[in-house]
Amino acid sequence: xxxxxxxxxxxxxxxxxxxxxxxxxxxxxxxxxxxxxxxxxxxxxxxxxxxxxxxxxxxxxxxxxxxxxxxxxxxxxxxxxxxxxxxxxxxxxxxxxxxxxxxxxxxxxxxxxxxxxxxxxxxxxxxxxxxxxxxxxxxxxxxxxxxxxxxxxxxxxxxxxxxxxxxxxxxxxxxxxxxxxxxxxxxxxxxxxxxxxxxxxxxxx
Amino acid sequence: xxxxxxxxxxxxxxxxxxxxxxxxxxxxxxxxxxxxxxxxxxxxxxxxxxxxxxxxxxxxxxxxxxxxxxxxxxxxxxxxxxxxxxxxxxxxxxxxxxxxxxxxxxxxxxxxxxxxxxxxxxxxxxxxxxxxxxxxxxxxxxxxxxxxxxxxxxxxxxxxxxxxxxxxxxxxxxxxxxxxxxxxxxxxxxxxxxxxxxxxxxxxx
Numbered sequence: 001x002x003x004x005x006x007x008x009x010x011x012x013x014x015x016x017x018x019x020x021x022x023x024x025x026x027x028x029x030x031x032x033x034x035x036x037x038x039x040x041x042x043x044x045x046x047x048x049x050x051x052x053x054x055x056x057x058x059x060x061x062x063x064x065x066x067x068x069x070x071x072x073x074x075x076x077x078x079x080x081x082x083x084x085x086x087x088x089x090x091x092x093x094x095x096x097x098x099x100x101x102x103x104x105x106x107x108x109x110x111x112x113x114x115x116x117x118x119x120x121x122x123x124x125x126x127x128x129x130x131x132x133x134x135x136x137x138x139x140x141x142x143x144x145x146x147x148x149x150x151x152x153x154x155x156x157x158x159x160x161x162x163x164x165x166x167x168x169x170x171x172x173x174x175x176x177x178x179x180x181x182x183x184x185x186x187x188x189x190x191x192x193x194x195x196x197x198x199x200x201x202x203x204x205x
Numbered sequence: 206x207x208x209x210x211x212x213x214x215x216x217x218x219x220x221x222x223x224x225x226x227x228x229x230x231x232x233x234x235x236x237x238x239x240x241x242x243x244x245x246x247x248x249x250x251x252x253x254x255x256x257x258x259x260x261x262x263x264x265x266x267x268x269x270x271x272x273x274x275x276x277x278x279x280x281x282x283x284x285x286x287x288x289x290x291x292x293x294x295x296x297x298x299x300x301x302x303x304x305x306x307x308x309x310x311x312x313x314x315x316x317x318x319x320x321x322x323x324x325x326x327x328x329x330x331x332x333x334x335x336x337x338x339x340x341x342x343x344x345x346x347x348x349x350x351x352x353x354x355x356x357x358x359x360x361x362x363x364x365x366x367x368x369x370x371x372x373x374x375x376x377x378x379x380x381x382x383x384x385x386x387x388x389x390x391x392x393x394x395x396x397x398x399x400x401x402x403x404x405x406x407x408x409x410x
Contacts, residue, residue, distance in 0.1 A: 113318075119385075155409050162379065162402050166371060169378025174370035180324075197367050201406025202353075204360050 024051040025058055029072040033110045039069060039118060039125070066125050069114075074132040076108045080140050088148035089195055095141060096171050096191035103175040104183045112172075141167065154199075170194050229256040230263055234277040238315045244274060244323060244330070271330050279337040281313045285345050293353035294400055300346060301376050301396035308380040309388045317377075346372065359404075375399050 028050035032042055044065055048055045062068040078098050083091040102108040115134060119126045145163050148154030154163075171194060178186060187193070233255035237247055249270055253260045267273040283303050288296040307313040320339060324331045350368050353359030359368075376399060383391060392398070 152409055154407050155405070158407060159398060159402060161382075162375065162399055163407055165379035165382065166375040166399075166403065166407070169374030169376075170367065170371040171374075172378060173374025174367065177366075177370065193364060194367055194371075197364055198371065198403075199406055199408035200360070201404055201408070202359055202363060202368055202371070203404035203406070204357055 021051070021053050021057055022061060025053060025061070025068070026072045026075055027051070029068055030076065030107050030110070033069075033072070033114070034107050039114060039122065042069075044068075066122075066128070069125060070128045070132055073110065073114065073129050076102070076105070076110070077133045077137075078102055078108075080137060083140070083144055083147075088144060088151065088153040089199060091144050092167065092195045093191045095137075095144065096167065096194060099137075099168065099171050100175065100186075100191055103172060104180075104186070106180065138164065166198055167194075170198065226256070226258050226262055227266060230258060230266070230273070231277045231280055232256070234273055235281065235312050235315070238274075238277070238319070239312050244319060244327065247274075249273075271327075271333070274330060275333045275337055278315065278319065278334050281307070281310070281315070282338045282342075283307055283313075285342060288345070288349055288352075293349060293356065293358040294404060296349050297372065297400045298396045300349065301372065301399060304342075304373065304376050305380065305391075305396055308377055309385075309391070311385065343369065371403055372399075375403065 025047060028047050029042075032046055032050060033039065042065065044055055044058055047068070048058055051058075058068065062071065078101055080098055081094050084094070085091070103112075114122075115126055115129050141164055142160060145154060145158060145160055149156060149158050171191070174190065174194070175183070175186070230252060233252050234247075237251055237255060238244065247270065249260055249263055252273070253263055256263075263273065267276065283306055285303055286299050289299070290296070308317075319327075320331050320334050346369055347365060350359060350363060350365055354361060354363050376396070379395065379399070380388070380391070
């Protein structure tokens with residue numbers, strides 16, 4: 001997607017129209033995923049109808065439903081900021097802020113829900129979602145933790161898989177335990193408080 | 206459920222038969238939840254057929270699908286052991302072991318998936334599942350953390366909601382990141398390692 005809403009309004013023909021259709025198709029797909037209880041009942045027909053395009057417009061860009069779903073779900077994920085590298089603590093907070101933003105977004109939760117719940121029924125799709133949306137984050141977090149062990153900002157005997165599960169799982173579980181209508185009341189400094197609790201530990205100091 | 210497989214075989218009539226039917230209905234419900242992509246497509250007809258009973262046998266015990274679902278899902282959860290009270294560390298490990306057992310059980314994951322994903326479509330059902338299966342655990346964990354703060358085994362300024370999210374979320378996220386086929390290879394001492402990492406913290410000692 002290279003167009004913005006402004007160029008779409010100003011130039012309604014040619015390539016922008018194509019980009020506009022693509023955006024409408026992606027949005028329609030995400031809307032329908034959010035409304036359905038799974039991806040099995042999602043059809044190209046329904047997506048085309050919701051997007052206001054013909055089925056052929058969809059098939060010109062995506063050869064099947066799975067390809068479209070992977071693109072739609074990948075489009076939901078906020079890009080990770082590159083680590084600033086000043087301190088591991090700061091970079092962990094920045095990482096968790098992006099994660100918090102996505103976890104509070106109703107449609108972004110679809111990515112995780114599909115990745116978690118559809119693996120038996122759609123293993124290839126889930127694998128592709130993992131590669132597109134989940135693995136890059138895991139790789140970034142792993143690199144960050146390794147850097148912290150190397151610099152001495154994290155304990156030398158850090159168990160990386162447990163640390164990853166702690167950092168991501170704490171934020172995920174915290175958000176999940178809050179009613180969506182209460183998401184706006186989540187404290188501004190949540191990511192910071194989580195990171196400081198995890199670094200110092202739950203035990204007495 | 207007061208009967209066991211042995212009494213069912215030995216005494217095929219009367220009350221045991223009724224209990225056997227109940228068990229078959231609960232099992233059929235759980236099987237079908239595990240196979241479906243949601244609870245919307247679950248019907249009393251399908252459950253009756255799978256359990257090998259008539260619909261009236263189901264309606265004698267449960268007045269509607271929702272009541273049956275709540276009982277079936279509550280039956281999945283392992284009971285929490287009462288805290289032994291020797292140390293907060295030990296009780297946290299025992300808590301996480303039960304949680305790990307459930308998280309590795311394909312059907313138990315249904316409880317969480319429904320509680321997480323169906324709240325918009327079935328708010329009353331999700332609320333009842335929370336009360337039956339999730340709130341008792343949250344209450345037990347809260348009490349355990351408060352005890353730890355009181356005894357000095359946990360830091361005096363512990364943020365209870367963050368600590369709860371950390372303890373539960375770490376185990377949940379760890380299990381979710383492991384392929385179900387690899388669950389048997391999860392290290393025996395996972396709960397212990399998680400608790401020790403969280404108590405001591407990820408930072409240098």
